[in-house]
Amino acid sequence: MQNDGTGRILVQNLSKTFGPVTAVQNLSFTVEPGSVTGFLGPNGAGKTTALRMLLGLVTPTAGVATISGRPYHQLGNPARVVGAVLENEGFHPRRTALNHLRVYAAAIGVPDQRAGEVLGLVGLSAAAQRRPGDFSLGMRQRLALATALLGNPQVLVLDEPANGLDPEGILWLRNFLRAYAREGRTVLVSSHLLSEVEQTIDQVVIISHGVTRYFGSLEQLRGSQQSRVLVQAADPNALVKALQEAGHQQVEPTQDGRVAVLGVTRQEIGDLVAKSGLAVYGMEEDRADLEKLFFQLTNGAYTGAPMPAQPPQQGGGWGPPPGAGPASPYQQQQPYQQQQPYQQQQPYQVPPGYQQPGQQQGWGGHR
Numbered sequence: 001m002q003n004d005g006t007g008r009i010l011v012q013n014l015s016k017t018f019g020p021v022t023a024v025q026n027l028s029f030t031v032e033p034g035s036v037t038g039f040l041g042p043n044g045a046g047k048t049t050a051l052r053m054l055l056g057l058v059t060p061t062a063g064v065a066t067i068s069g070r071p072y073h074q075l076g077n078p079a080r081v082v083g084a085v086l087e088n089e090g091f092h093p094r095r096t097a098l099n100h101l102r103v104y105a106a107a108i109g110v111p112d113q114r115a116g117e118v119l120g121l122v123g124l125s126a127a128a129q130r131r132p133g134d135f136s137l138g139m140r141q142r143l144a145l146a147t148a149l150l151g152n153p154q155v156l157v158l159d160e161p162a163n164g165l166d167p168e169g170i171l172w173l174r175n176f177l178r179a180y181a182r183e184g185r186t187v188l189v190s191s192h193l194l195s196e197v198e199q200t201i202d203q204v205v206i207i208s209h210g211v212t213r214y215f216g217s218l219e220q221l222r223g224s225q226q227s228r229v230l231v232q233a234a235d236p237n238a239l240v241k242a243l244q245e246a247g248h249q250q251v252e253p254t255q256d257g258r259v260a261v262l263g264v265t266r267q268e269i270g271d272l273v274a275k276s277g278l279a280v281y282g283m284e285e286d287r288a289d290l291e292k293l294f295f296q297l298t299n300g301a302y303t304g305a306p307m308p309a310q311p312p313q314q315g316g317g318w319g320p321p322p323g324a325g326p327a328s329p330y331q332q333q334q335p336y337q338q339q340q341p342y343q344q345q346q347p348y349q350v351p352p353g354y355q356q357p358g359q360q361q362g363w364g365g366h367r
């Protein structure tokens, strides 16, 4: 049966248990063509297992994963549709890079010359006659990517592709993936480090303990975070009292003696202190950066606990997740609720006649 040609990845209610271990639990997200989507989560979050299910290498316990509307093993010639690089891939020790690619080119039925082309695409032409055993980790990553590109696939799925790359390699990969997506192709890239992929990705799926914690654009994620205002007051206790009397309960001290107030604007605080006759020496709006948001999401911080008091970091940043900091000296402090930015998915319509994909061993046609 033909795929729909869209290059769209759809993961719907995907779960996988290995005996007592739940690796992936009810995972849902989509990856649209023309975008680079980051698949982020700490080590052990379930990223590799989810990608292996998408690529037909592991049978889901429940749910579906499709590419262009079909499960991997129903794609016809999958190497022409999806190219994938998973972790810990080996290369034949005695084959040159070019020969390695020729073997795979023959296996998926693409012309021999494509091997040289993809070496050029990943910047390895000069190393064509060298053996991957002598390559740096970064060069091996490039060769693995070249292998995935052999079938000129519409979809690229890369598991931790930035591992082992130096900053120049990461920049190269970023430009490569963005250009690939600009051609209308679909790119899904996993990482346990947001900073590695933050500038590459448009969309992000964040998982923790096999569960989706966020799915949406990076911009939405940034916008989902409440900012706080850090106030330097002559009398912090008097300021806290005035704030609480005015109904602002989400108040806490910082270790440098300022008062952090959530859910208010600087103007509101300015009006309040003017009315109360309090002296304030400075105010600063403080937004969480994405790395810290990611840290909070993956540590289960969206549970409504108060922000801890922490020394402000460079530029005035958030501290570690709630619960990690010292107790606040202020009384009557109420925990604040942070919004869970996870977006609800549209229910997936299982196509008529669809069957659960069976387990497929090995690489099938795409390697």
Ligand SMILES: Nc1ncnc2c1ncn2[C@@H]1O[C@H](COP(=O)(O)OP(=O)(O)OP(=O)(O)O)[C@@H](O)[C@H]1O
Pocket: 018, 021, 022, 023, 041, 042, 043, 044, 045, 046, 047, 048, 049, 050, 192
């Ligand atoms: N074949 C397996 N048998 C038993 N448990 C497994 C198997 N594969 C994965 N797991 C477990 O499932 C969980 C998720 O593992 P997975 O490798 O998918 O996470 P990950 O997010 O890719 O982590 P990493 O970045 O460290 O590779 C872990 O607890 C892991 O030990």
